[in-house]
Each structure stands twice: as C-alpha cells, then as structure tokens.
Amino acid sequence: MERTNMTNAAPLFNPARGREITVVGIDGAGKSTLATRLHQALNEAGHETILIGKHSTEVPMDAELSAYVDRLNALVYRRDARVAQACGDHYWLLALAAWYTLQDKLVIQPALAAGTHVILDNAHHKILARYAVNPDVSTSLAEQVFAHLTEPDLVFFLRISARDALARKGEFSSLETGHSGGADEDFIRYQDTVLAKLREHEQRGGWLSMDVTDMDRDAVFKTAAEALADRLQLAI
Numbered sequence: 001m002e003r004t005n006m007t008n009a010a011p012l013f014n015p016a017r018g019r020e021i022t023v024v025g026i027d028g029a030g031k032s033t034l035a036t037r038l039h040q041a042l043n044e045a046g047h048e049t050i051l052i053g054k055h056s057t058e059v060p061m062d063a064e065l066s067a068y069v070d071r072l073n074a075l076v077y078r079r080d081a082r083v084a085q086a087c088g089d090h091y092w093l094l095a096l097a098a099w100y101t102l103q104d105k106l107v108i109q110p111a112l113a114a115g116t117h118v119i120l121d122n123a124h125h126k127i128l129a130r131y132a133v134n135p136d137v138s139t140s141l142a143e144q145v146f147a148h149l150t151e152p153d154l155v156f157f158l159r160i161s162a163r164d165a166l167a168r169k170g171e172f173s174s175l176e177t178g179h180s181g182g183a184d185e186d187f188i189r190y191q192d193t194v195l196a197k198l199r200e201h202e203q204r205g206g207w208l209s210m211d212v213t214d215m216d217r218d219a220v221f222k223t224a225a226e227a228l229a230d231r232l233q234l235a236i
C-alpha cells in the first residue's frame, strides 16, 4: 500500500531527549569518582554522554561563548581568598547562580535536546546546603536563584559522615570548612551540617540515596548502574 507523507512529517533529526543524571554529596563522598566512571561506562555502552563539572567551560562548536563561560568560571572559581572575603556571601550566591544558569542554558539544555545524556558532578544542591547553614543569607533567596535550572532525571545522593569522608580525602581546602578554620574538627562540623541539609532535601526530592560508608568504588558503581537500568532504561 502506498504511504503518504502526512504521517511522516516529523523532522528528520528528532532524537529522544537525553537524560540528566546528577551526583550529590558532601566533599569527599565520592561524587567525582562515580561521575567519571558513569560517564565512561555510558559512552562505552554506546550512550553518548557528556560529563559536566566545576571546570567544564566548553560550549560545543562556539569558541566565543566558550571564552565567555571560561571568563565567568575564572570569576567564580579562580579567585583568591581576599577577593572572596571582600565580595561577601550575597555576591557569591548571585555569581554562582550566574555560573549555573549559563552552564544549564548553554551546555546542558542543548545536549539534552540533541539526545546526549549529561552527568552533572558538582550540582547546585551542595551550594544550597551551604547557604542553608549561613544565617546571613535568606534560604528562600538561595532556593529561588537556582529554581529555574533543569530538573535532573535521576539524582544519586552519596551519603557518608564527614569524619569518614575526611579519612578518605586526607586533606581539605578552606572552602570545605566553610572558611571556619583549618582543623579536622572544622571540616567535620561544617560538612556534617551540610550533610544534614542535604538529607532534608532528600526527603522532598525522590533522590536515590546510597549509604556509601562501607561501599568501595566498584560497589557504588554497580548500584548506580542498576538504578540507571531500572529507572532510566539505560543499560551499561
């Protein structure tokens, strides 16, 4: 029977939308380790995937926008402590919101629309948790400046106590203590407060939560891979 073109009017290139997979947890929880591994495994299994982190500034095939995003990254992440201190918490919240906004609009959304999956390491949830423990900045303001970002399809929450995370990491930066001091106890106090905030968020959000305290990298990866297959039908 002859087919008409009427039913075949869809554009030639109309791939299924990609999936956004986000990894959250306190510093040292193993986010980068898992994100890197998922990125590699998805690509090896034939699922085109990009890994987006704190220092991803490339806008595909656009040198001018890439240069702009790189300048913003330098402003937000490559500044010294005196500048950070002088500018203050509200400025950094808004600067971070600008950074996350551009990453979402210029990199993540176009990739998803083109059918590419996105693994997001360093999502804004940790920033929200950090601001939630800061009495000088309104929590609702912090929530609002990130509210427009693309909602991930799956969030892996890697749970571990700050003390156990520190034992893995060995060292930490001033930012990782909320600039509260340089002692191990400063890291632990601050990160455990951030963890408590992430756990509040977890209650609202349908996150896939894993207690990674006694799990090695392979076990975390295996659990995450099973969830990708179950929830997003992505086999790796």
Ligand SMILES: Cc1cn([C@H]2C[C@H](O)[C@@H](COP(=O)(O)OP(=O)(O)O)O2)c(=O)[nH]c1=O
Pocket (backbone or CB within 6 Å): 025, 026, 027, 028, 029, 030, 031, 032, 033, 034, 168, 169, 215, 216, 217
């Ligand atoms: C996942 C994992 C990480 N590590 C180490 C590697 C790194 O030095 C450190 C933090 O891992 P990393 O993946 O960088 O954590 P995050 O991105 O959440 O800050 O812990 C372990 O010792 N064991 C593990 O099972």
